[in-house]
Amino acid sequence: VSIATPTPARYWLWVIALAIEISNGPITYVTIRSVPTQKSHMDERFGAFVIIVLGEAVVSVATGVAHTDWQWATILAGISGFVMAVSLWWMYFERADEAVIDQALRGGKLALIRSYIYGYSHLLVFMGIVATGVGVQFAIESVSGRGFPMAEQAVLCGGLALFLLGVTILQGASTHPLPQRVVIARLVLALLTLGCIPLGLSSLVLVSLLAICLVMLNAFDGVPLSVA
Template sequence: MKRTILQTTRLRQDSEGDTDRRATWLELFYDLIFVAAIGELAHSLSSHLNFPGLVDFIAFFVPIWWCWIGATFYATRFDNDSVSDRLSIFIQMAIVAAMAVNVHSGLQAAATNFAFCYAAFRGLMVLQYLNAGYCVPVARPLTQRFAVGFGLSVSLWALSIFVPSPWRFVLWGVGLIIDFGTPLIAGQLVTKLPPSVTHIPERVGLFTIIVLGEAIIAVVQGLSKLNLGFISIISAVIGLGLAFSLWWLYFNTADGSPIQAMRQGKKGIGLTWLYIHLPLVMSITAAGAAIQHLIAKGLTEVPTEMERWVFCGATALSLCCLAGIHWLTRTLGTLKFRTILSAYRLGSAVFLLIVAISGQSLSGFMLVVLVAAACGVQVVLDLLTSLWRSHPPLAQ
């Protein structure tokens, strides 16, 4: 039966034609507000590339990412493009815009406003799940579990508005633990109503594209503040090459096998794959902010210890996350092959940590070169591995 924007919430099922579900125009429009939010976070970190700035960045990034994840997983099961869904999306976008405005003020100044926004966003999600459970009886056990878990987290975030620091942030942390833990304790309810094998990998990939785009914007913005010269132009090309390498490593092997494993009852594989994406997208954003800061500061200058550690450490964390994702991606081949592929990533990550430890005298330019080279080597290794798998050597 043809869907209209007036019909009530229903459960999306593969048998109803969602076996190859793709992102809708509304979801792509929805992502734009998160483009703005991630851009504000990256700009704030680039302007305050120090320990307090890094703490603010992490404290704001995690809840914003979780808002996007929550909306995405609700949509993959229950979105039907109804009027109520469209209005909910609009309200969510307004809330995320308010969250983005507050990230520049820092954790101490903006904590109350940010907590209110997060509680409002997640509270709306709880209402949506309650409505979904009412309209779709078969989904009620799962939606009730989500409503209780997420509702408890909302209560803690709302309570934090009235609690002074540092207890306010303790409530934030406990609330996030409950948020992240609720799908884990949902048991087989998650596997009985699994997310789409095609929709979720595409949506998660699109968020990865968002943060890679912010890295490219960071390079351009950093370059715009300099007089163009040989070093600055070469550095910009290398910076773009770094973003391109991370894109290559992620999307060259992206697929839905971890979500398929969830559908087969292996919930831990799918959720581990999903949660690994948080440090991945956060570290890519941080690396982009760091390179913008280094370019704007002047690439002939020697970076401070904090600047060096954020840039090298964020890129190393990205590679570690890619190692975990590739190890979980079964379509890449045997466990032995996936282990070798992951070891490549971890090897470059170790190299970058060594650079962070021993690179006190390196200029910003040399630091960018070494970090980009560590990622570029991974692309070369992937190409050689693909060539070897396509044309294996003849047995002697």
């Protein structure tokens, strides 16, 4: 139907379809008294899709490097972009919880609400990874001297901030909530990342700085509570 619908009405059809898809799960559990339970494989599917999206981010890095001259700055930007992709993978899977959905199927209303928060916050993670990958590609291509407009910086920084928000929400909804220090550190980095947009940093400086910050954040996340 949307193919035959002119814009901008087509976009509204997409919004309606997405709203129906997102609300399908909650409506089902509210309207049906007894929902058949089974062992869920959603956690595996979430993880698999994260890997697929991260793969696209790595492809964006490779595409950006391929479209530029091989200079030390381009190579450094490409390495930084790859480090960012690995850091996102590290942050997501380090605290992956495979019991959230299964507990929701066997638990009460609170467990069910937690599972919806866990599941739907993955949308923020997916969008954040994609935007970060595209932003890294912009950054690598701009190293050759074509400029790094604020809109492209916003894609990179906004995507990373969106990922940090999404991964913090979904891991906070798991059966093993995040330590407060980790939540604060991630949100602070998200705000600092957004604050970099109006500074007009060069693409090489920005992508390298973000890569270093992500590595440091993951290292801090892995520090035992007794030490931190």
